[in-house]
Amino acid sequence: MAEFKPYTYFQCPCSDNSVSVREVGGANPAGQEETDEDERTFDPRAPRANYSLYPLEHLLYCEDCHQIRCPRCVLDEIVCWYCPNCLFEVPSSSVKSEGNRCTRSCFQCPICTAPLSVSSTEPPPEGLGAEYATVSGTYVLNCSYCLWSSKEIGIELDKPNSVYAQLAKIKNGGEPLLLPKERRKALEERREAGEDGSHIPGSKEEQELDAESHFYNLKSFYQEQLSDSSPAGALGLTGDYGYGSPGALSRIMGLYTSGALGDRKSKNKSGTMREAHDALEGLQITPLSASDAIARLCTSGWEGTASLSQRREQPHNPRFVSDLRPVANLLRTKRSKRCKTCRHILSKPESKVQKTHFRIRLVALNYIPNIAIRALQAPSAPSGLLAPLKPTQFLLTFSNPLFDSVRVNIATPAHTPGRFGSKVTILCPQFEVGANTDVWDEALGESGGKAGSEREKRRTKAEASEGQGQAEAGKIWERGRNWVSVVVEVVPASLRLDGPEFLKSEEQRRDAGPLREDEDVLEIPVFVRLEWEADVAGEEGGGLATGNKEKEVREKRELAYWCVLGVGRIAQD
Amino acid sequence: MSRKPAKGEYIETDTGNKVSRRSQIIGTTNIILGGKTVIQAEVIIRGDLLRTYPSSNPNEKQGTPVAVAIGRYCFFSRGCELRPPGKLYKGSFSHYPLKIADHVFVGPGSIIEAALIGSHVNIGSNVVVGKFAIIKDFVKILDGTVVPANMVIPSFSIVAGRPAQIVGEIAEGEIEGFDLREAYRAVGNS
Numbered sequence: 001m002a003e004f005k006p007y008t009y010f011q012c013p014c015s016d017n018s019v020s021v022r023e024v025g026g027a028n029p030a031g032q033e034e035t036d037e038d039e040r041t042f043d044p045r046a047p048r049a050n051y052s053l054y055p056l057e058h059l060l061y062c063e064d065c066h067q068i069r070c071p072r073c074v075l076d077e078i079v080c081w082y083c084p085n086c087l088f089e090v091p092s093s094s095v096k097s098e099g100n101r102c103t104r105s106c107f108q109c110p111i112c113t114a115p116l117s118v119s120s121t122e123p124p125p126e127g128l129g130a131e132y133a134t135v136s137g138t139y140v141l142n143c144s145y146c147l148w149s150s151k152e153i154g155i156e157l158d159k160p161n162s163v164y165a166q167l168a169k170i171k172n173g174g175e176p177l178l179l180p181k182e183r184r185k186a187l188e189e190r191r192e193a194g195e196d197g198s199h200i201p202g203s204k205e206e207q208e209l210d211a212e213s214h215f216y217n218l219k220s221f222y223q224e225q226l227s228d229s230s231p232a233g234a235l236g237l238t239g240d241y242g243y244g245s246p247g248a249l250s251r252i253m254g255l256y257t258s259g260a261l262g263d264r265k266s267k268n269k270s271g272t273m274r275e276a277h278d279a280l281e282g283l284q285i286t287p288l289s290a291s292d293a294i295a296r297l298c299t300s301g302w303e304g305t306a307s308l309s310q311r312r313e314q315p316h317n318p319r320f321v322s323d324l325r326p327v328a329n330l331l332r333t334k335r336s337k338r339c340k341t342c343r344h345i346l347s348k349p350e351s352k353v354q355k356t357h358f359r360i361r362l363v364a365l366n367y368i369p370n371i372a373i374r375a376l377q378a379p380s381a382p383s384g385l386l387a388p389l390k391p392t393q394f395l396l397t398f399s400n401p402l403f404d405s406v407r408v409n410i411a412t413p414a415h416t417p418g419r420f421g422s423k424v425t426i427l428c429p430q431f432e433v434g435a436n437t438d439v440w441d442e443a444l445g446e447s448g449g450k451a452g453s454e455r456e457k458r459r460t461k462a463e464a465s466e467g468q469g470q471a472e473a474g475k476i477w478e479r480g481r482n483w484v485s486v487v488v489e490v491v492p493a494s495l496r497l498d499g500p501e502f503l504k505s506e507e508q509r510r511d512a513g514p515l516r517e518d519e520d521v522l523e524i525p526v527f528v529r530l531e532w533e534a535d536v537a538g539e540e541g542g543g544l545a546t547g548n549k550e551k552e553v554r555e556k557r558e559l560a561y562w563c564v565l566g567v568g569r570i571a572q573d
Numbered sequence: 574m575s576r577k578p579a580k581g582e583y584i585e586t587d588t589g590n591k592v593s594r595r596s597q598i599i600g601t602t603n604i605i606l607g608g609k610t611v612i613q614a615e616v617i618i619r620g621d622l623l624r625t626y627p628s629s630n631p632n633e634k635q636g637t638p639v640a641v642a643i644g645r646y647c648f649f650s651r652g653c654e655l656r657p658p659g660k661l662y663k664g665s666f667s668h669y670p671l672k673i674a675d676h677v678f679v680g681p682g683s684i685i686e687a688a689l690i691g692s693h694v695n696i697g698s699n700v701v702v703g704k705f706a707i708i709k710d711f712v713k714i715l716d717g718t719v720v721p722a723n724m725v726i727p728s729f730s731i732v733a734g735r736p737a738q739i740v741g742e743i744a745e746g747e748i749e750g751f752d753l754r755e756a757y758r759a760v761g762n763s
Contacts, residue, residue: 057746084727084739087709114721114736144703145721145736332727337745347745356710356728363746 003384004521004569006373010059010364011042011562012070014340015052042525042562043417053564059364060346062339068364068561069346074337082353084332085115089353101328105163107141110310110324114145118160121151141326153322164328172323177210186280211316218282225273296320336360365401368530369408369433372397373565376487385571386522388494394567399483400433402532407432408484409529416524419507420493420570424524427473428486436482492522492570515572522567529560581762582614591760603640607675610647611760617654624657626667640668644675644692646753653683658704658722669705676753680716687720691728693751711743711751 043049052070060069081090085106094103107116122137139157141150150156154173157166171177276283296319297305304321311317313327336348348360376393386392400406410429415421477485497512533554583591588608596612598604600620612618620640640657649655659668673690680698687702691710696702700714703722708714712726715733726732731741 057750058744059746082727084730085725087725087727112721112736113738115724117723143721144723145719354709354728358745361745361748365746365749 004566006568007566008056008371008373009044009053009564009566010056010068010368011049011052011564012054012059012068012073013561014070014073015048041413041417042527042564044523044525044564045418049564056365056368056370057363060337061362061364061367062342062344062346063362064342064344065339066557066559067341068368068559069337069339073340074346075340075343076335076337079334079336079349079351080353081331081333083329085329087353090331095331100331102331103164103328105161106329107163107167107326108313108329109143109146109148110313110327111148111321112143112146113313113327114143115329116141116143116150116326118142118157118163120160121156150326153324155326163326167326171210172325177213214282214284216282217280218276221276221281293319367401368559368561369398369400369406369528371526371528371563371565372399373567375568384568386490386492386568388492388570391489391491394488394490395477395485396488396565397483397485398431398433401436401482402534403435403437404532404534405432405435406530406532409531410486411527411529412488412524416493416522418519419511420495420519421507422493422522422524422570423491425489426486426526427489428476431476431484431486433484434479434482488524488565490522490524490567495520495570495572520570520572522570524565524567526563526565527560528563529558531556531558533557583611583760583762585762589757591757591762600640603638605639605642607643607645607647609645609754609757610643610649611757612649613651615652616649617656618649619654619656622657622659622668624667624669626662626665639670641671641673643673644677646675646757647673647677647679648753648756649679650681650683650698652681653679653685655679655685658686658688660704674710676751678751678753678756686722693748695751711748713743715740 044053051072054070058071060074061067062069078092081092081095081100082088083090083102083104083106085102086104088102088104090102105118108114109116118139119142120137120139139160140155141157141163143149155167155170156174157163157170159166169177300320300322306314306318306321306324310321310324311319314324316323316325318324334349334351334353337346338344339346345360346362347358349355350357350359374395374397376395396410398408408431410426412424412426414425415423477487479485495515497508497514534557535554580594582595583593585591586606586608588606590606590608590610590612592598592606592612593614593616595614596616596618598612598616598618598620600623603620603623604618618641623638623640641655655671655673657668657671659666669688671685671687671689673685673687674692674694676693677690677696678694679685679696680700682698683696683700683702685696685702686704687706687708688704690696690702690708691712693710694708694712694714696714697716697718699716700718700720702708702714702720703724705723706720707725708720709726709728709730711729713731714720714726714737715731717735718733718737719735720726720732720737724737726737726739729743730739731743732738733740
């Protein structure tokens with residue numbers, strides 16, 4: 001079993017846990033009584049809690065709302081699109097027209113998703129001189145991970161570059177594929193020929209269409225039908241793209257609303273539409289007998305059948321490995337984040353793809369104290385598990401990132417929620433954490449800067465009476481410039497369910513089922529309330545205002561939130 | 574360990590590199606260390622795998638050839654191996670330099686054959702980074718990942734699996750966690 005690593009998760013206040021929920025998998029829908037807002041404690045095991053707890057690193061902080069913001073209460077805005085393989089930016093206009101895949105030469109192996117590289121099928125030249133360089137020769141896409149090659153599906157390329165454009169023209173097996181432009185041409189030719197009325201159904205046109213040309217044929221057929229059926233357009237618009245016109249829209253709306261507006265018109269025209277009846281019009285007859293597929297399955301076997309994850313990557317839902325095609329890389333985005341309530345930007349990356357710098361980055365790490373957990377004594381058991389019913393002490397270290405000292409109040413329920421309630425006591429629930437200082441001050445102070453160390457000494461002397469290094473009630477354990485450690489005493493609950501009746505908690509009496517997953521993890525909900533006086537002038541006026549001592553306006557700030565301390569696993573006896 | 578090294582475990586260089594006496598560094602003249610880099614025991618760095626194919630750029634200065642270039646505050650854990658990648662190009666086989674920027678952590682037992690590793694990259698234990706892979710800044714590679722050859726991993730990615738796939742994104746607040754100055758200071762010479 002992996003070693004347990006203590007963790008601290010912070011609850012984003014955006015989530016409302018007041019709605020009573022019942023435990024997933026629990027037998028009885030225990031009606032949770034709605035309690036008063038102030039008395040309600042946070043239950044980290046509630047199914048909803050999973051969606052509101054985040055490590056501090058994942059949280060942002062809105063300076064205008066003075067509140068924590070989690071990934072659920074920010075809005076994402078796309079700054080740019082880029083290909084994760086070639087790292088080229090793709091303008092959003094071409095994302096709209098070409099789709100969200102790289103249109104250069106970036107492809108993933110259809111078998112294993114590793115990147116494909118282009119290589120020549122020609123044998124390497126004998127010498128290095130220019131006279132040996134080969135101009136002709138075909139190229140294939142190779143996977144260096146699973147050694148798949150596009151030769152297996154019969155695709156060979158003429159050029160080593162612009163693979164996307166080349167692949168769009170080749171079917172699996174090497175047959176050419178019609179491009180949309182060519183398709184249109186063929187359609188027009190057919191239409192001209194069709195004017196004579198010599199239309200032979202069931203001839204060469206009964207071909208199998210790929211998804212793209214199928215869609216294209218259907219679309220052009222119905223567009224034609226629409227423009228034919230409403231010759232002048234409902235509102236005087238001619239145009240062969242009848243269904244983008246407002247007239248057509250009102251007609252379609254009329255079909256659904258059956259109002260007086262479009263009803264009569266639609267009735268007049270509905271009769272003139274006909275359905276597609278060949279491949280060039282987009283008709284595809286689904287093969288009713290699967291005998292072909294069954295025969296192929298028999299011959300190709302398990303190895304020749306595409307796996308579910310392989311099929312999911314493909315747009316055309318192939319069944320066999322030989323139908324798979326190289327997958328163009330999905331584009332990735334850079335996103336900026338906005339607060340949902342006040343719309344201020346919380347994080348904004350540089351718009352250039354290769355730059356990793358942030359223009360704005362308001363992370364909660366710089367605003368709320370981080371809480372580190374450490375066992376006070378080394379765990380007695382070699383497994384690192386907590387011994388049940390044995391008082392164990394933990395050190396919580398609050399480190400303050402703010403440049404103002406912060407008063408911290410912490411509170412926990414006396415028993416952790418859940419079936420196995422462990423007793424929790426915070427020995428010092430109220431303390432003050434010193435202000436953070438500049439990196440420069442720190443560096444100078446450490447290298448023998450007298451003023452810094454002197455100040456530090458004076459402060460530590462003043463607080464020496466606070467009982468350093470003693471686990472005593474009401475006293476902090478240790479403190480530094482911008483951090484304070486306090487002791488939390490925990491009596492882990494026994495995980496036995498066969499104990500005497502009078503020792504059992506109410507939850508245990510109600511539910512005597514076996515130990516569920518992660519029920520042995522001791523999680524302590526802690527309510528943290530911070531109070532500090534922020535320098536308002538310094539925040540708004542920047543460097544100029546900070547010098548002006550008289551006008552300095554101090555504003556009292558308060559922030560309160562729940563967090564969950566994962567302390568350890570309780571040993572099962 | 575019965576035999577205790579007579580001196581410290583690490584040799585400290587002028588630029589502050591801490592190189593374990595029990596590491597195997599081959600071809601030291603072809604290796605550049607930016608400074609404040611930790612190389613733990615049993616690490617293998619193959620500086621002898623030099624580029625033999627002539628450079629396409631004739632203007633490139635003909636100084637001492639470089640096989641492995643490492644930036645500042647890198648941390649190579651026990652038993653990892655850095656090997657410049659090699660390939661067959663126009664009929665001849667040649668190695669190409671392996672470049673590693675600053676604040677790169679490589680976990681124990683990992684094998685690195687990348688072409689380029691950006692700064693602030695965390696590579697877990699028992700990872701294989703294939704030939705000519707390019708890893709950009711702020712990337713986390715989880716334990717046991719196999720990064721296939723020629724793969725490009727863009728910035729702010731979390732990568733896992735065999736073959737490697739991008740499984741997540743680095744959050745804004747996680748950026749500070751990649752700094753390895755603390756890890757460097759924590760390495761004592763005893």
